[in-house]
Amino acid sequence: MKTVRPVTIAAAGSVAMATVLAIGARHREWVARHRFRIQWYVSLPMMLALGYLVACVRHGIFDTVAFACMGVIALGAILKVGLSDSAQMYGNRGHE
Numbered sequence: 147m148k149t150v151r152p153v154t155i156a157a158a159g160s161v162a163m164a165t166v167l168a169i170g171a172r173h174r175e176w177v178a179r180h181r182f183r184i185q186w187y188v189s190l191p192m193m194l195a196l197g198y199l200v201a202c203v204r205h206g207i208f209d210t211v212a213f214a215c216m217g218v219i220a221l222g223a224i225l226k227v228g229l230s231d232s233a234q235m236y237g238n239r240g241h242e
Contacts (some may be wrong), residue, residue, distance in 0.1 A: 162224045170232025181229050192222040 170177045195215035202212045 153205050159220070159224060162221065163228050166225055166228025167232050168234075169234075170229060177229065177232060181233055185226050185229060189223045192219050195219050195222075 195218040198215045199212055199219070202208055
């Protein structure tokens with residue numbers, strides 16, 4: 147099994163962020179209306195994944211599910227930051 151290089155991870159994160167920003171630019175009204183709801187529902191799996199990671203650290207194990215949890219946390223953070231940035235760039239405040 148090959149190891150994933152940090153450059154590959156950074157490139158994937160950049161592509162995901164650009165995708166979220168492009169969706170925010172194209173669907174400004176929809177994002178403004180549903181941004182709070184999307185961020186809320188993204189926070190729930192991030193919370194569960196972070197809890198599982200803390201439990202793995204506490205018990206000294208690392209398995210495939212823990213690796214998947216790291217991906218869930220990273221993608222959730224990208225989505226939340228991208229939605230926040232697109233709202234600030236285009237002046238959509240949503241429910242704030």
